[in-house]
Amino acid sequence: MSKVVLITGGSSGIGKSVGDYLTLQGFMVFGTSRSPEKHASSNFPIVRLDVTKPETITEAIKTVIVKTGRLDVVINNAGVGITGPIEEIPEQEIKSNFETNFFGPINVIKAVLPQMRKQKSGLIINVTSIAGYMGLPYRGIYSASKGALELVTEAFRMEVKAFNIHMTNVAPGDFATNIASGRYHAPVLDGSPYKGPYGSTLKLMDSHVDAGKDPLEMAKAIHKIINTANPKVHYKVGEFMQKFSIVLKRILPDKVYEKLLMNHYKL
Template sequence: MSKVVLITGGSSGIGKSIGTYLIKKSFKVYGTSRNPDRYKESLFPILQLDVKDVTSIEKAVKTIIDTEGRLDVLINNAGAGITGPIEEIPEEEIRANFDTNFFGPINVIKAVLPQMRKQHSGLIINVTSIAGYMGLPYRGIYSASKGALELLTEAFRMEIKGFNIEMTNVAPGDFATNIAAGRYHAPILENSPYKKPYGDTLKLMDSHVDSGSDPNLMAEAVYKVILIKKPKVHYKVGVFMQKFSIILKRILPDRLYEKLLINHYKL
């Protein structure tokens, strides 16, 4: 029987690549978007879902269960970028980012768990970020929201262990997607003390995305995780130095690691 997969944010970028890859591997895939009418040519159905709207989440999950009779894999992929000096990012934008990157995935997990418990099986993959392993300058809110999701997964895994439901994180590095266009960018203020360092860092971040890895690498990694009977807690997908940066953070003194980041961002 083909596994039934729900991918939030499955209409573009990494989510679309994962869905397209899984379709070729004979999975039954459902993606989501806040505006599904824009994606009528998708290779798999795109359901209306806004991770900030619990009613839309419950409706989308119910549609899948009513149609397929089961739900085997949830890929919590929907997310939003945010950049800016923490001092200057409006509070409402900070809250909105956590609503999408942290509270949204929690609400989707809550919606699928009853069905997975009923089946006594299921897999939940939370797409986080290598940026969630470290506080990055002018990406602090994004790092914090993705880091929070990493820790949440660690706790959640132990709570659902008795139901034969698995949960894991897959943390991508920089991939060539349209995420930079969809980020909230705090404006570079003319009189801001952060004007030059933030402006320079923003250009550097955008260049990393433009030269990022092929999203199909992420799709292949997720497919391999789905095939594992007992997945690990954390997976990282990216170029060597991005993954190695996490190892360096574990072994280097804090101030030395901080100096490496400062030098990298030319601050």
């Protein structure tokens, strides 16, 4: 029997690429979107789900289980970017980012665990970010929300291991998707003391996304994880230097690593 896969944020970007690839590999895939009617031509069914609204999470999972009788793999992919000087980002925007990137995945996990316990099996893959391993200038809130999900996964996977439920993180680097257009950008203000460095850093970040790798690489990595009997705690997918930056953070003195980042962003 084909494994049943649910992908949050499965209508575009990495989520769509993963869904298309897994469908070709014979999986029964369901994606999610806040507006599924806009994606009627998708290669796999799209169900309504907004990770910031728990009632839609419950309803989407119920829909999949009623149709298939099971739920084998959940990929927490839905997420939003946010940029800006932390001093100038409105508090509500910070909270909104955590609602999507942190609390949303936790609520999805809570909602699927009863079914996976009933099956005595399941795999939950949380899509985080290489940015979650370090505090990046003008991306500090995004780094914090993804880093928080990385740490929660470490704890969560130990708590559910006894039920034969596996959980892992996959941290992508820069991929050529529409994430830059969908994220919250604090405006570059004329009178701001951050105008120059933030403006130039924003252009650099957007150029990294535009030159990013093909999301198909993420799809293949996730397919490999699904076929792994005992997944690792953390996976990283991206350019060599992006992955190597995590190694450098572990081995270099804090101030040396900070200087490398500041040089990279020309700060």
